[in-house]
Amino acid sequence: MRRWDALNERQLAVLNRIGTSTDSVTAKNSDLANTVYALRNRGLVKTPRRDGVWRAEITEAGRFYLENGYHPDHPDRAVEMVDGSLPRATRGVTVDHGTSPQVLVKDLMERLKRDGGTLRLNNPDEQTRASYRRLIHAAKRRGLVPAGFHLRHTGRDRGDMVILLTNDSQPETNWNRVRLGTRKETSDPRMMVSLLEEERNRIRVSPGLMPRVKALLEGLSIQAERRGYKLIMSLKRTPVTFYLQKHEQRWTLTVSEVMEDVPQEPTAEERRRRSNGWSRPTEYGSVPTGRLRMELQQSGFAERTQWVDNGRTQVESKVREVIKELEHRVNAAEQARLKRERELQEMRAAEERKEAERLTMWETAMTAARECALEDRRRDTLGNALQDWFAAAELHEFCEALEKAAANMDSPEEAANLRQWVVWGQSMARQLDPTISPGGLASIRFDAEPEADDLRPYLGDWSPHGPYQEYRYQRLEPPAAAQARREPWRLGRPVRGQWWRR
Structure with missing residues (x-):
């Protein structure tokens, strides 16, 4: 059932009776209770209670329905x-x-x-x-x-x-x-006063001070609204709690009567308990003084938190001071917020400068490490290729000598066996020769990017992955090729290439 659906004949008749007839509908009309509840759920009537009995009253929406024939x-x-x-x-x-x-x-x-x-x-x-x-x-x-x-x-x-x-x-x-x-809250001063008058225990003041409390709340609400604030009363708390709010900020305001401690005579029951030695009678009691007090929640920017009646003035005349105190707190908090933001921006700018310096140092170290790693790789690759070339030449020369030796042998079987060695040796020479081998120097990229492990020996504590330092159990030293780079590269035939040991 939707809120705006048309009423049936019984519901419309009951709504007419509530809105136009002098014959009231109350909880005593038990046969109409379900219909009244249905009308109440649609917002067409309300059922306030008096002396424990509800009485149906038509709402503005109900009158609208009777006049126009449909729900508003x-x-x-x-x-x-x-x-x-x-x-x-x-x-x-x-x-x-x-x-x-x-x-x-x-x-x-x-x-x-x-x-x-x-x-x-x-x-x-x-x-x-x-x-x-x-x-x-x-x-x-x-x-x-x-x-x-x-x-x-x-x-x-x-x-x-x-x-x-x-x-x-x-x-x-x-x-x-x-x-x-x-x-759970209201900002209507009339509703605040009405609730306080109905439930006197919600506020700790004498009955004679209630007219002053009413004037105080009305004056405070007017002054607060003029300066962009709002007076709010909690409906769920006893004793009552007031708030002064602006946007998302709110401050707790307490209105109470000043109590005074006065000596009092112990009662007969207290004297009896004291004679038993297990109780101590109350020597002072709190009595109301007839003076009102306003207390504003403590704050780190507070200049004043309490206003009390004195011989010349009453707290009702201090509502402007309360609003001025709030404005001071708001301004002080805003200045503190701006100061924190400036400090935070300065910290961020300093951190960004450090990050930029760290990035520059890392990029410089990476550039130098990349050059060193590339140079070492090229030296190692070309040096190994040169050794393979020398080894292939020597192997070809050795195979030619074996071929001549096989030609001069008397035993055909030994000559045939030796020629098999020659064939295998020539195939090994072709594999070693970087000028003709499929996996030789031509297949190795000259500008191949070095890997992270190739860069680490030249980066010190820097990481090859980003501008931060790495923990290393043992410090990595540059390879021997880096030391040899300091000396001229000596071209020429090196010692005999032990290709079979590779």
Whole structure:
């Protein structure tokens, strides 16, 4: 069952009776209870309790239904009802009659973005709540909310109304905090006073001071609103807790009566317990003094935290000082924040300079190590190829000598065996010769990039993978070729190439 679905005949008859008839509907009409609950779930009636018995009362939405024949939240009628239904004094979106819903939603979105994504209406009336609900519903139904954003609201029927524009990147806990916090708090001074009068135990003051507490809350709320702050009262705590809030910052405010410790005579029961030796009677008792006290939460930037009645002035005249103290704290906190940001930026700039210097040193070391590693590899490769070439030449010469020896042998069997050795030796000579071997010098890239292990002996403590140092169990020394590079390269036939040992 949807909220805006049409009422059946019984529900419509009961709604007519509640709204127009003098015959009231209460908990004593048990046969109508289920119907009343169904109407209440749709927001058409409310059931406040008096002396433990609820009494059905029609709401603005219920009167609207009786006059127009449909629910004010009906989606098919929402767009038609948005224009002109927002009271100019409370809507916060300036429009003219005849403005399209797209323009209304665009104005609402611009205000939400300007206010940091949050629009708060302090205890609006029923008509304003319904108008904003229809506007939000029209925005969602027509797809006018920007892609990736969600339009949410709380306080649809009581308390402050908060409209929140969130995106997918924001955690769900932000919305839960706003939603639950709005239901547990109020910023309406009239509601604060009404709750305090109904439940005197919520605030620790004498009954005679309640008129002054009322004047104090009203004056503090007016001064706070003028300077961009808001007075909030918690609905869930006893004793009551007040807050002064601006944007996301809030400070706890306590209003109480000054108590004075005075000597008191022990009672007969206390004397009896004292005679038993296991109890000590209370020598002092706290009595009210009739003086009010305001205490503001401690802060590292606080100049003053307490205001108390004295012989000449009362705390009601100090509300401006409280707001000035908050402004001082906000300004001091902002200056401290800017100072921390400057220090953080300086630290980051210094760290970036160090990183740049470290990167430059690493790149210089890498360039030098790459040159050394390439030079050593080329020397080793060319030197090994030269030795293979000498070995191949000697092997060819040796095979020719064996061929001559086989030609001069008397035994055909020995000559044939020797020629087999000659054939195998000539094939080995061709494999060793870098000028004709498939895997010779031509297959080795001249500009092949050295690997990390080739670079490490020339990098000291630097890592070949990045501008940071590596821990090495044993320091790597450059290969012998690096030492030989300091001396001229001696060309010519080296000692006999022991190719068979490779």
